């Protein structure tokens with residue numbers, strides 16, 4: 141878990157979250173990340189709503205701005221990609237113990253979800269991704285991404301992770317010359333993480 145703090149943005153309504161993403165995207169163009177991140181935190185009362193201190197909330201929003209900005213810069217190239225992967229964090233599984241019936245294949249490396257729980261986020265996103273023509277990987281960490289992207293020669297990728305990991309992934313995408321789109325986790329942690337399905341649908 142790259143951040144030293146836990147955040148939870150799931151208390152935001154869908155419309156408030158959309159405005160937050162849109163504003164972050166517009167701010168990204170200005171490059172004045174830190175000044176505007178502080179304003180955004182205040183405007184959305186993010187520190188109070190999430191229980192984060194101001195510095196943590198600003199870090200979170202700065203990363204959100206950077207990811208949104210990268211998404212818009214890479215969008216056109218990404219849309220032309222025909223061979224796409226969707227990388228889902230394993231911590232979004234509804235169970236992290238034996239109750240999860242997924243098989244782990246260390247060769248890929250990825251969990252293969254066996255759809256044991258209808259309302260499990262990983263189950264839902266797996267079905268959605270496959271419907272949209274993606275190869276879906278449920279990965280135990282960001283370090284697995286490079287092997288997957290290289291082995292299958294993908295030319296487009298959507299990743300779901302916390303803002304910090306998505307930022308680190310930008311260097312990898314640059315190195316591999318692959319356009320990507322990032323969906324930031326709305327709740328981070330080692331288990332029970334969450335992301336916004338509507339935000340994902342818009343990017344796929």
Ligand code: SF4
Nearest residue numbers: 240241242253256260
């Ligand atoms: S639906 Fe898939 S990921 Fe979720 S608990 Fe079951 S096997 Fe694991």
